[in-house]
Amino acid sequence: MTSTVPPAGPAMISGNALASVAALIGDVARANILLALMDGRALTAGELAWHAGVSASTTSGHLAKLADAGLLDVERQGRHRYYRLAGADVARAVEALMAAAAAGPRRHRPCGPRDEAMRLARTCYDHLAGRLGTALTDALVAREHLVIADGLGLVTASGEEFLAGFGIDPSVLAPGRRPACRTCLDWSERRPHLAGRLGSALRHRCLELGWIAPVPHSRAVAITAPGRRGFAAEFGILDGHLAVAAPARG
Amino acid sequence: MTSTVPPAGPAMISGNALASVAALIGDVARANILLALMDGRALTAGELAWHAGVSASTTSGHLAKLADAGLLDVERQGRHRYYRLAGADVARAVEALMAAAAAGPRRHRPCGPRDEAMRLARTCYDHLAGRLGTALTDALVAREHLVIADGLGLVTASGEEFLAGFGIDPSVLAPGRRPACRTCLDWSERRPHLAGRLGSALRHRCLELGWIAPVPHSRAVAITAPGRRGFAAEFGILDGHLAVAAPARG
DNA sequence: GCGATGCTGCGGCGACGGCCGAAGTCTCGC
DNA sequence: GCGAGACTTCGGCCGTCGCCGCAGCATCGC
Incomplete structure (x- = not known):
């Protein structure tokens, strides 16, 4: 049994599955396509070609592979084809x-000034991430509207009240006592931020209030002037909390 | 701005980082290496070569790349080199x-009988997964020892009591009221199972009690005869709950 | 000391796969 | 209808990377 029969380790099947999906993401053009779709919107093949930085025909091939593997969904609309992430699973991966x-x-992380806007605030699939995302989460925790247990969370009674007052439909929170509150590891902050239906609702409400605004060709979102006032008044998030080396601590 | 300047989409930097790590996982040999290490143990280069199904020299190259990228940690011990996953981040990815x-x-998922044992029960980094993992989680939820909110969980007061009675060190649960209870999406069951420090402690206790036993060259674990009795008596998990098409429902 | 074992570095081979441009299909707007 | 635009398919080129065997270093056991 320990002998010279190398051609197959035990977990070969899963190994192939794992490798094939990882290899799909492991191409720079395709990775950029996926990143461009990480805000949950659907983009046309042409827009994705621009993001990928390769020709339309090459992009077309990439998109076919991604859709084929079930990572992307396609929707035809006139002479456009809209591609979007196939689901939250993909975004999570x-x-x-x-x-x-x-x-x-450790090396090789230039952390270009280029993406400073991304680190400040961005969308992650359908919710907010970056320093704003974690600061919002921290603020809810500090006021005991949310309980985070080792990175995961539950909305408290006071939290339901607060969020309702903020304009979030209570039905988001309580389909049968199961508050739709997940967390997601923030890749730039290395700490959890709010995701799930609540995270999605929060982002939606902030957009609705005009507190944040999408940045054209980016996942980044800008915090507007009313937004600064609002985040301070409603959540106690001051500019200092969003400054570079000051993770909101409490 | 919308013009003919394709050579770089906006998120190029992150795209390269994402692609490079994904490409690393996207090779069958390396994927098998990572899978072999998913139980959290450290294996020698030789053992990993066997798992990878390629020669020792090829494996050496793969291991160097993985360690170089920070996915693996190395430890020299005599003439052996032990490799292990660099952290829970990697396992989660x-x-x-x-x-x-x-x-x-949908197609291309033969789900070979080969890995039926894996689907029944396996370790995932340091905790239990597969039908046993989800059944344990379900059992704790059903008895209100654990509250799962949209996939994430908190241990209740009765849960702390129960787990202490089961032989789990209470300190695992309460370092400052933050029960170390995460969940992890089970890839075979497509539902969450218990991870984090509690998940780890549960697995450890089950091993200690002799309820489960590691399967030599696999992430799979076997459920022993005492284990079957124990899981039934303590958690109400019957054989039926572990049968193929019967996800434990309550 | 010596040989055996475990692991890594090098050179060369072969194949997989990304890239582009040109041609083909479909849809829209006039 | 007819041209323009969006997207895909095809053929061919070329670079990258995985693979192996052999040689070179360490370490262990006798």
Whole structure:
């Protein structure tokens, strides 16, 4: 049994599955396509070609492979084809990879000033991430509207009240006593932020209030002037909390 | 701005980081190496070569790359070199990829009888997964020892009591009121199972009691005869709950 | 000391896969 | 209808990377 029969380890089947999906993400053009879709919107093949930085025909091939593997969903609309992430699973895998990548090589992390806006605030699939995302989460925890247990959370009674007052539909929180509150590891902050239906609702409400605004060709979101006032008034998030080396502590 | 300047989309930096780590996992030999290490143990280069199904020299190259990227840690011991996953981040990324892979291509999932043992019960980094893992989680939830909110959980007061009675060190649960209870998406069951420090402690206790036993060259674990009795008596998990098409429902 | 064992580095081979441009299909707007 | 635009398919080129065997270093056991 310990002999010279190398051609197959025990877990070969899963190994192939794992490798094939990872290899799919492991191409720079495709990785950029997935990142461009991480905000949950659907983009056309042409837009994705621009994001990928390769020709339309090459992009088309990439998109076919991604859709074929079930990572992307396609929707035809006139002469456009809209591609979007196939689901939260895919987004989660991408974020997990980013986290593993950030954890890894100490060198080779230039952290360009380029993505400072991303680190400040961005969308992650359908919720908020970056310093704003974690600060919001921290604020809810500090006021005991949310209980985070080792990275995961539950909305308290006072939290339900507060969120309702903030304009979030209570039905988001309580379909049968199961508050739709997940957390997601923030790859830039290395701490959890709010995801799930609540995270999605929070982002939606902030957009609705005009507190944040999408940045055209990026996952980043900008915090507007009313937003600064609002986050301070409603959540106690001051500019200092969003400054570079000051993770909101309490 | 919308013009002919394709050579770089906005998120190029992160795209490279994401792609490089994914490409690393995206090779069958390396994927098998990572899977072999998913139980959290450290294996020698030779053992990993066997798992990878390639020659020792090829494996050496793969291991160097993985360690270089920070996915693996090395430890020299005499003339052996022991490799282990660099951290839970890496394990989480691998599981997330497996989940995305399982979600994807409807076809091409032969689900060989080969890994039926894995689906029944296996270790996932340091905790239990598979039908046993989800059944344990379900059992704790059903008895209100654990509250799962949209996939995430908190141990209740009765849960602390119960777990202490089961022989789990209470300090695992309460370092400052933050029960170390995460969940992890089970790639075979597509539902959450218990992870984090509590998940780890549960697995450890089950091993200690002789309820489960590691299967030599696999992440799978076997459920022993005392284990079957124990899981039934303590958790109400009957054989039926572990049978193929019967996810423990209550 | 010596040989055996475990692991790594190097050179060369071969194949997989990304890339592009040109041609083909479909849809829209006039 | 007819041209323009969006997207895909095809063929061919070329670089990258995984693979192996052999040689070179360490370490262990006698």
